[in-house]
Amino acid sequence: MDVIxxxxxxxxxxxxSGDxxxxxxxxLSLVVSGSATVLSxxxxxxYGTLLALNRFAGRSFMLGLxxxxxxxxxxxxxxxxxxFLWRSGPLGFLNMLYTPVAMVVAQFLIATPIVTGVSMAAIAQLDPKLRLQMLGLGASRLQLLWVxxxxxxxxxxTAVMAGFGGVISEVGSVIMVGGNIKGQTRVLTTAIVTETSRGSFGLAMALGVILLALAFGANLLLTLLQQKGRPVR
Amino acid sequence: MTALLEMRDLLVILNGKPALDIKSLMVEKGETLAVIGPNGAGKSTLLKVLALLQKPSQGQLLLDGKPVRFSGNLLSQRRRLALVMQQPLLRGTTTFENVATGLRFRRVLGSEVRRRVEDWLGRLGISLLAARHAHTLSGGEAQRTSLARALVLQPDLLLLDEPFADLDPPTREDLMSEIRSILHETGTTAVFVTHDRDEALRLGDRLAVMMDGRVLQEGRPQEVLARPASQEVAAFVGTETVLPGVVRNEQQGLLDVEVAPEKHVAAVGRSTVGSQVLVCLRPEEVTLLEPHQEGHSSARNHFLGTVQEVSDLGLFLRVTLDCGFPIVAYATRISVSEMAIALGQPLVASFKATAVHLIPQ
Structure with missing residues (x-):
């Protein structure tokens, strides 16, 4: 317990102390996960909206994906x-392995299905008659989407937060494509792994607390926005 | 009269079945066309076509005499109309912004939006709710907002899809009479779809009865009610007594129709002796008398029968009399208690020859 x-x-x-x-x-954690989330x-x-609003051949396959x-x-x-990024791999010529860019790409690939899936559910829960009603008031296609x-x-x-939450806390892909190079590609999660394996639990805990605080801060922001959006009765 | 809208041989096929099959239907400028029919009659599909949101499989829709090209961009034509649906479907913002929705779509200037929205909030009596969040409104307030949102656009065509169906009776009465006067004052052309014949009668200048995607009859509401063109229409518009019969005699437009052995109904109409007809009679045309009062009525038709069934309709009662054939009449609560109407009691059903409508078979 003391170590905690x-x-x-x-x-x-x-x-x-502002170390x-x-x-x-x-x-670096915020930049990598933030960029990946924005791209996703x-x-x-x-993409989620397209899947929610349209019925087309291959839709079930896309949903499965x-x-x-x-x-x-x-x-x-x-x-x-x-x-793919390995020196002799198909994209090896890009020299991207062990760079923050590779980490952004990896997290983008993780966050995109999450954002897509949750946005699809978000749009699908709207009354389908709302679309008819808005078109019946003279909305153009773009105006309809905006509404x-x-x-x-x-x-x-929630979709955005789920995407961000999914990548800020993941360690598997960033450690593999980033390499956990100190001062270059080390982020909170990979730093925790390193410090723990070294036995410096104190520092690892410190990083863990910061990571938790970031996740908590993001969720608090979301909750506040939701409270603000709810009508007062 | 000029037609704002005209449908010609319009066919809509949905899921391999014809959902709409209209030979010819017109909406004239300034009138309210009420379309009634049971659920699944194709009323909503009709409205979608009129809202230019459903492409017909065949046939033409003419707007101001010009065929609508469903393959092209219809935005400017769509912006000539406004739709009000059964549910208010308000956006999660204030009442004011909800009413402003269509004006914002049309990029109307802010000051103009304010002027028009405030005007219509006032006309529908919801000015005080302008700043309220739409999701806190009652059902009636929300539907007023939805109506204001459509009327503020001053549409060439207003499409109403059962807008009163979800409201409680007093709210519905108020809103219906307000909408009726607004439509008349503004001269707005409207198509009003409903399954409720009383609503159709109150709002419609003209009535079209739809079933299975087809228009079975159209005309002035009282005319459709009094003279249904077929048994299906008769049943739907509330003609409770429909009896098969044979014309036995004709004298100067007065027909003698046999509806049961030795039971003859006098009717006014045109038909030839020996032809098969359906005798239609609306319950509100039938007067119930006690047997000794028979001489008090000047009506041509009198049938003595016994009370077979009495059902409570709330404001009045529906009485079925067995006269060798069934006749349905309405009775007020007062007359029921005065005459002490009870099952098995003898009563006389009396009605005028002009109240009888004949459908040739």
């Missing part, structure tokens, strides 16, 4: 991406 209290104490000291190594790790939103929300992707183990993504996004804004926010 010690860890929390050390976390506070590190945060308060440059720590700041660098936190910053750009792809996942339109998204559902499988939502539960995809990050190590598998890391493995496949590593094979649907607005109506589903809170569940869509």
């Amino acid at each position: 209290w010690e860890g929390i104490g050390q976390a506070l000291r590190l945060i308060l 440059p190594d720590l700041l660098q790790i936190v910053f 939103i750009i792809v996942g929300i339109p 998204v559902n499988t992707g939502m539960g995809m183990p990050p190590v598998v993504v890391g493995l496949v991406l590593s094979i 649907l996004f607005q109506e589903a804004r809170l569940p869509l926010l």
Whole structure:
């Protein structure tokens, strides 16, 4: 138990002292996972909307793909991406392996099915008659989509948070394609792995507390926004 | 009269079955066409076609005499109409913004939006709710918002899809009479779809009866009610007594129709002796008398029978009399207690020859 209290104490000291190594790790974690989430939103929300609103040949196959992707183990993504980016691999010429860019790509592949799946559910829970009603008031196709996004804004926010939560806490793919190089590709999760294996539980705990605080902060923000969006009776 | 809308040989096939099959139907400028029919009659499909959201499989829809090209971009034509549905389907924002929805789609200037929305919030009596979140409104308030949202667009054609069906009776009465006067004041052309014949009678300038995707009859509401063109229409518009009979005699437009052995109904109409007809009689045309009062009525038809069934319809009672053939009449609560109507009691059903409508078979 002592190690936990010690860890929390050390976390506070590190945060308060503004340790440059720590700041660098936190910053890289946020940049990598943040970029991956933004990219997954750009792809996942339109794709989820398409799947929610249309019936087309191959839709069931696409749904299966998204559902499988939502539960995809990050190590598998890391493995496949590593094979592609390996020096002799098909994308080896890009020299991307062990760079933050490779980490963004890996996390993008993990987050996109999550964002797609949750946005699909968000749009599908809207009354299908709402579409007819908005078109019957003179909405163009784009205006209709805009109304649907607005109506589903809170569940869509959940999609974004689920995507971010999924990647900020994953370790399997970033350690494989990032390599956990100190000062270059080390992020919170990989740093925790390293510190734990070294037996420096205090530092590992400190990093864990920061990671938890980040996840908690993101969820708190979401909850606050949801409260704000709810009508007052 | 000029037709705003006209349908010609319009066919819509959904899931391999004809959902709509309309030879010819017109909506004239300024009128309210009420379309009634049971559930699944194709009313909603009709409305979708009129809203230019459902492409017909065959045939034409003419708007202002010009055929609508469903393959092209219909946005500017769609913006000439406005739709109100059974559920209010409001957006998660204020009442004001909900009413402004269609104006925002049309990129109307902010000051103009404010002026028009405030005007219509006032006309529908919901000005005080302008800042309220739509999801806190009652059913009636929400439907008023939905109606204001459509009317604020000053549409060339207003499409109403059972807008009163989910409301409680007092709210429904109020809103219906308000909408009726608004439609008349503004001269708005409207198509009003409902399965409720009383609503259709109150709002419709003209009535079309739909079943199985077809228009079975159209005309002035009272005319359709009094003279249904077929047994199906008769049943749907509330003609409770429908009896097969044979015309036995004809004298100066007065027909003698035998509906049961030795039972003859006098009717006014055109038919030839010996032809098969259906005798239709609306329950509100039948007066119930006690046997000794028979001479008090000037009506031509009198049939003595016994009370076979009495069912409570709330405001009045529905009485079925067995006169050798069944006749259905309505009775008020007062007359029921005065005459002490009870099962097996003898009563006389009396009705005028002009109240009888004949459908040739």
